[in-house]
Amino acid sequence: MKARIVTFVKFGVVGALNTLLSYAISSGLFYLLGVSEPIAQAVGYLCGCASSFLLNGKFTFRAKGSVLKFAAVNVVSLIAGSVLAEIWSLAGIEYWLANIITTAITMLINFIGYRLWVYSGKM
Numbered sequence: 001m002k003a004r005i006v007t008f009v010k011f012g013v014v015g016a017l018n019t020l021l022s023y024a025i026s027s028g029l030f031y032l033l034g035v036s037e038p039i040a041q042a043v044g045y046l047c048g049c050a051s052s053f054l055l056n057g058k059f060t061f062r063a064k065g066s067v068l069k070f071a072a073v074n075v076v077s078l079i080a081g082s083v084l085a086e087i088w089s090l091a092g093i094e095y096w097l098a099n100i101i102t103t104a105i106t107m108l109i110n111f112i113g114y115r116l117w118v119y120s121g122k123m
Helices: 001-030 037-060 067-089 094-117
Strands: none
Touching: 001 037, 001 094, 037 067, 037 094, 067 094
C-alpha cells in the first residue's frame, strides 16, 4: 500500500510539472512570440503531454509505456471530463467546485489507466 501511495505522489508531482511546462510554453509562445491563442494552447498542451508520457515512464512507474495506450487513456479522460462538466452544469454545481471534482476524477482515471495499462511492463 505504501508503494502505491508513493507512486501516486510521484504522479501528482509529474502532473504539476507538466502543467507548469504547458503553461510556460503556451504563455511564452503567446506573449513573447505573438503566436495565436489556439496554436499556443495546443503546442503547450502537446508539450505537457509529451513530458507526462516521458516523466511518468521514467520517474513514476519506471516502465516503458505505449504512446497509443497513453493517448487512449487521455481520450477516455477527456470524454469523462466533458460528460462530468455537463452533469455538474445541469445539476447547478458552481463551476469552481465542479472543476475540482472533475479534475480529481480524471486524475484517478489517468493514474489507474497508466498504472494498469500504459506502463504495465517494467523497464
